[in-house]
Amino acid sequence: MAYNRKNILLRILDIQKIYKDNSKHHKGGCTDRYIYRELVFPVYRISERTFYEYLGTNAKKEYNDLLDNEKKQLTLFNE
Known part of the structure; x- marks a missing residue:
C-alpha cells in the first residue's frame, strides 16, 4: 500500500483543535x-x-479530498 x-492530516487536525x-x-x-509549550510539545x-x-x-x-x-479508488476484489 502506498x-x-x-x-499526518489527522495529527494536524488534532493540533488545530487544541489551538x-x-x-x-x-x-x-x-x-x-x-x-505550544504547555499543550502541544509534551504530547506531539x-x-x-x-x-x-x-x-x-x-x-x-x-x-476531505483524500477521503x-x-x-x-478501484479495488482489486469487489465483495
Missing part, C-alpha cells in the same frame, strides 16, 4: 507560545516552526 498523508479550544480559554486567550514532540506550519495548513480540506480520492 503512503498517503492521512495520519482553537485554548486560544479563547482566557479573557484575552492564551498565547501561541504557551499553547514537534518543533515550534512545525507547529506554526500546521496552524497554517488547510488540513480539513486536504483530508474522496479513496472512495474513487
Whole structure:
C-alpha cells in the first residue's frame, strides 16, 4: 500500500483543535507560545516552526479530498 498523508492530516487536525479550544480559554486567550509549550510539545514532540506550519495548513480540506480520492479508488476484489 502506498503512503498517503492521512495520519499526518489527522495529527494536524488534532493540533488545530487544541489551538482553537485554548486560544479563547482566557479573557484575552492564551498565547501561541504557551499553547505550544504547555499543550502541544509534551504530547506531539514537534518543533515550534512545525507547529506554526500546521496552524497554517488547510488540513480539513486536504483530508476531505483524500477521503474522496479513496472512495474513487478501484479495488482489486469487489465483495
